[in-house]
Amino acid sequence: MTHHLTKDFDSRRTRFAAEKARRESALRLAWTEITGEALAMAERLIATDGNEAIEALDLKAKLSAVVEGGADGFPVQGASAAKAAMAFAQTLRALFDASLPRRRAILAPMVAAGAKAVAELISEHQTRQADGWRKQLGEEA
Numbered sequence: 001m002t003h004h005l006t007k008d009f010d011s012r013r014t015r016f017a018a019e020k021a022r023r024e025s026a027l028r029l030a031w032t033e034i035t036g037e038a039l040a041m042a043e044r045l046i047a048t049d050g051n052e053a054i055e056a057l058d059l060k061a062k063l064s065a066v067v068e069g070g071a072d073g074f075p076v077q078g079a080s081a082a083k084a085a086m087a088f089a090q091t092l093r094a095l096f097d098a099s100l101p102r103r104r105a106i107l108a109p110m111v112a113a114g115a116k117a118v119a120e121l122i123s124e125h126q127t128r129q130a131d132g133w134r135k136q137l138g139e140e141a
Contacts, residue, residue: 039119041111067086071085085121
């Protein structure tokens with residue numbers, strides 16, 4: 001009887017870990033897509049001095065979906081990383097709301113810098129995780 005309970009616990013723990021890994025992977029992918037699209041949009045706005053029209057409904061929807069989870073939904077550990085991601089999200093929203101070209105031109109460099117920072121946080125986190133797995137598996141890191 002005890003063996004059955006342990007086996008059941010192990011299978012639930014494995015399922016939970018797999019679901020958590022899938023969620024984290026999906027969030028990483030979503031944040032990576034958002035930062036890439038935001039950076040491209042910001043660079044276009046910088047090049048046109050804010051005169052390009054912003055029609056980013058898809059980007060707005062993606063941003064709303066990941067921000068809905070709050071700071072805990074950011075796939076990088078640490079309160080500072082989550083706060084940086086939320087600050088980037090707020091700046092991107094401000095850019096969406098800016099109606100005057102000059103304001104878009106002013107906000108675009110901030111969005112570009114935020115996108116680069118968030119992308120770097122995700123990349124650094126993945127590198128640390130990979131190093132941890134290599135050490136755990138006995139490979140040279």
